[in-house]
Amino acid sequence: MLFASSLNGRLRPSLFSVQIQRYSTSSLISKSQRLGHKRFKNWFEIINIKTAKVGPRLAWLLRHGARYHDLYVRPDGYALVEEVLNISPFRALNLSDLKEIARIDPLKRLQVKQLRPHQWWIRATAKHSLKFVNSGWREITDAREIKDAIYFASVDEWQRIRLAGIRAGSDERLLQLSQTIPEYFGCSQPSAIIIIRIDVKQALDYGLTFFVKHDKTIATEGDSDGRILPRFIGKVERLEWSKDVILETGGGSEPGQACA
Numbered sequence: 384m385l386f387a388s389s390l391n392g393r394l395r396p397s398l399f400s401v402q403i404q405r406y407s408t409s410s411l412i413s414k415s416q417r418l419g420h421k422r423f424k425n426w427f428e429i430i431n432i433k434t435a436k437v438g439p440r441l442a443w444l445l446r447h448g449a450r451y452h453d454l455y456v457r458p459d460g461y462a463l464v465e466e467v468l469n470i471s472p473f474r475a476l477n478l479s480d481l482k483e484i485a486r487i488d489p490l491k492r493l494q495v496k497q498l499r500p501h502q503w504w505i506r507a508t509a510k511h512s513l514k515f516v517n518s519g520w521r522e523i524t525d526a527r528e529i530k531d532a533i534y535f536a537s538v539d540e541w542q543r544i545r546l547a548g549i550r551a552g553s554d555e556r557l558l559q560l561s562q563t564i565p566e567y568f569g570c571s572q573p574s575a576i577i578i579i580r581i582d583v584k585q586a587l588d589y590g591l592t593f594f595v596k597h598d599k600t601i602a603t604e605g606d607s608d609g610r611i612l613p614r615f616i617g618k619v620e621r622l623e624w625s626k627d628v629i630l631e632t633g634g635g636s637e638p639g640q641a642c643a
Contacts, residue, residue, distance in 0.1 A: 438484050440472065442492040445507035456513060458557060458594050458602055459520040460506035461498060467505055481505055498522070515556040520594035520602065526584035530562045532593070532601050534579040534611075541577040541619070549579070549611040558611060560593075560601040568622070575623035582617035589615070 444467070449456045452470050456462045464478055478495075485493040485505070495505045508518055523529060534549055551558045560581065569576040583593060586603075591611070593603045605611050 437473065437476065437480075438488045438493065441467070441481075441484065441505070442507045444470065445493075445505065446510050447512045449513060456506075456516055457504075457522075457592070458515055458517065458604065459522060460508075460511060460516050460518045461496070461504035462506065464495070464503040464505050478503055517596070519596045521596070523583070523587070523593040523595055523601075526587060529583065529593075529595055529601060530599075532560045532581040532583045533562065533564065534558070534560055534581065535568075536577045536579055538575055538577060541579070544579065544616075545613060545619075547610070548613050548615075549605070551605070551609055556604060556609070557602040558605055558609075560603065562599045562601060564622070570624045572624075575621050578620040578622055579616055580618040580620075581611060582615050585617075586611065586615040591615070 444452065444454070445456065445460065445462060448454075449462065454462055454466055454470065464481060467473055467481070468476060468478075481493075481503075482495050485495045492507055492509075493505060494508055495503060498504045506518070511518070536544055536549075549558060564578065587593065589606075591603055591606060593601055595601050603611065
């Protein structure tokens with residue numbers, strides 16, 4: 384370390400060797416301060432962030448509180464950042480603050496991501512109480528990501544669907560679809576099953592969103608009215624099991640009644 388000293392009215396440099404003791408972060412914090420904060424990688428970084436205590440509140444909002452604030456949450460848990468920032472006590476924050484909160488959260492409860500051009504979204508990673516939300520959903524951005532999107536209906540239901548489209552139940556927000564037809568599906572049904580295949584590419588181009596889980600289940604919220612309109616139906620098939628008696632023994636028993 385270089386110092387200047389005054390000698391006979393002139394400045395002369397003097398060189399001193401200084402031993403600097405290096406301390407780790409943990410050694411500068413007392414045991415009582417560290418208690419309960421062992422998951423933080425850098426405690427100094429946490430206490431200097433103005434938003435340090437906001438993380439738990441954000442997690443509660445995205446897991447449970449959205450229903451009380453009329454906040455739209457997607458099936459995969461994401462909510463628009465700009466809508467979250469309109470809710471008290473988050474109005475004093477900005478996008479950079481939310482990114483920092485998610486980054487320093489020791490429990491990794493939050494994710495901030497740009498899902499659309501100029502659109503940033505935030506979500507809690509787990510523990511949602513919202514019935515329709517599951518962080519296991521992954522958004523489908525290309526129809527080629529899935530094998531098919533199939534909706535099963537009865538003959539009577541099909542008569543309504545062909546005119547008004549497919550709609551979720553009154554207590555459901557998501558329409559559940561399948562990628563395949565299960566083996567022997569409908570063999571125990573007394574009437575035919577209608578297989579409705581959705582044109583996912585056309586629906587995506589129109590603006591509908593689809594999500595898929597690891598078990599290959601597909602879901603969509605439909606349009607603004609919660610429907611898949613008839614225009615997005617690509618193909619409709621009728622599945623019906625039939626049985627022919629090839630042997631009838633005494634007493635009228637029929638040994639071959641299985642659907643297989």
